[in-house]
Amino acid sequence: MKVLAQVYDVADEDIDHLTAGLRDLLARRRFLTLGEHVERFEQAFAAQHGELLATATSSGTSALEAILNALDVRGGEVIVPANTFAATAFAVLHAGARPVFADIGTDLTLDPDDAARRVTRHTRAVVTVHIGGLISPGTLELAELCRDRGIPLVEDAAHAHGSxxxxxxxxxxxxxxxxxxxxxKVITTGEGGMVLTADPHLHEAVRVLRDQGKSGGGNHHEVVGSNWRLTEMQAMLGLTQVRRLPGFVARRREIAERYRTKLAGVPGLEVVPAPDGAAPNFYKLIALVDGVEPEVLRAELRAQHDVALGGYVYEVPLHQQPVLRHLADGPLPVAEDLCRRHICPPIYPSLTDEQLDHVVAAVDERMSSHLLGPGGA
Ligand SMILES: Cc1ncc(COP(=O)(O)O)c(C=O)c1O
Known part of the structure; x- marks a missing residue:
């Protein structure tokens, strides 16, 4: 039985709907960007996320850049966790600030105490990443820290739709x-992003930056912006995906629960638990492994069981990345440890129970063979 690492989900009826919708859209011969579909996508996404103010962008990276530019972090420092996708730190650099890497806690999200230690008079923002779709209880401590110190807290929610x-x-x-x-991602438009905020001024600034700094209609520019626009075609797909989001998340949670139960007896493997109060979307299920290199396990599972593991979150922390290590300020032991010894079993709504059971049996067989010797299972 073959199990893929990652599959996006588009219902057949959505494909039919999108095909007809695309024909209509093109037949109208209007603008194909920032039109009514983008607006409807923004409203629909906001309706599922706290009724905040929403701005669709061309990518998650540009969403971060738009926020950091709107917050005017230029010339300052921005604290980011070490285990995130490079885009988080790159957005800081593109916004003209210096990323300051901080360590993480055992739930793999930014450690509020370590973040607090790294605040200086140059800190312009703290970015926390809801890794794998987990909004950690530590987010509340970070929010308090930022409130007390008068620093904006930015949530990199690239993984956290519906969490x-x-x-x-x-x-x-x-x-x-x-x-x-x-x-x-949990819902997709191929490429695309969204900014959510409750702050009307920030919302307006992000919208201006998204469209080449235009304000007041026409070609009037008061700030340096960029082209961070989303197309109508992407928004059409986004609208169908937003409607599916609750169902996708419900199925991901079921899968995570089944994995948790079934993986419980596997030697050398421990699924990272969701803390009390947190309801992740399970973009990723994270398991720590001992006694086997994740890359060895990945290769064996593929070669011997036709099972592809999901991508890591993340295998090399940012302060050890060739392009960023000149910015490192000493070791970050928890990030270094957890990045090095985790795996993410495949998880997506269309994964069947049979496929999941096959993954569990395969992981159990490989871990038992490494830890207990041949036939040890
Ligand atoms: C944590 C994190 N931040 C930012 C991004 C950037 O998003 P995008 O690829 O849409 O630019 C990603 C995406 O892969 C991500 O995983």
Whole structure:
């Protein structure tokens, strides 16, 4: 039985709907960007995420850049966790600031105490990443720290569509949140992003920056902006995906629960638990492995069982990346440890129970063979 690492989900009826919709859209011969579909996509996404103010962008990276530019972090420092996608730090650099890497806690999200230690008079923002779709309880401590110190908290919610902490969605803890609709994400538009904020001034600034700094209609530019626009075609797909989001998340949670139960007895493997109050969307299920290199396990599972593991979150922390290590300020032991020894079993709504059971049996067989010797299972 073959199990793929990642599959996006588009219902057949959505494909029919989109095909007809695309024909209509093109037949009208109007603008194909920032039109009515983008507006409807923004409204529909906001309706599922705390009724915040929403701005669709061309990517999750541009959503982050738009927020950081709107917050005017230029010339300052921005604290980011070490285990995130490079785009988080690159957005800081493109916004003209210096990323300051901080360590993470055992739930793999930014450690509030370590973040607090790294605050200086140059700190312009703290970015927390809801890794794998988990909004950590630590987010509340980060929000308090940022409130006390007068620093904006930015949520990199690229993984966190539909996730909650105590019933609250991403974007409601800090100043603004950036989502990604890249092809691997919980909902996708191929490429795309979204900014959510409750702050009308920030919202307006992000919208101006998204469209080449235009304000007041026509070609009037008061700030340096960029082309961070989303197309109508992407928004059409986004609208169908937003409608599916609750169903996708419900199925991901079921799958995560089944994995948790079934993986419980596997030697050398421990699924990272969701803390109390957190309801992740399970973009990723994260398991720590001992006694086997994740890359060895990945290769064996593929070669011997036709099972592809999901991508890591993340295998090399940012302060050890060739392009960023000149910015490192000493070791970050928890990030270094957890990045090096985790795996993410495949998880997506169309994964069947049979496929999941096959993954579990394969992982069990490989881990037992490494830890207990041949026939040890
Ligand atoms: C944590 C994180 N931040 C930012 C991004 C950037 O999003 P995008 O690929 O849509 O630019 C990603 C996407 O892959 C991500 O995983």
């Amino acid at each position: 909650t902490l105590h019933g609250r969605t991403a974007g409601t803890f800090g100043t603004a949140a950036a989502f990604s609709f890249f092809s691997t």
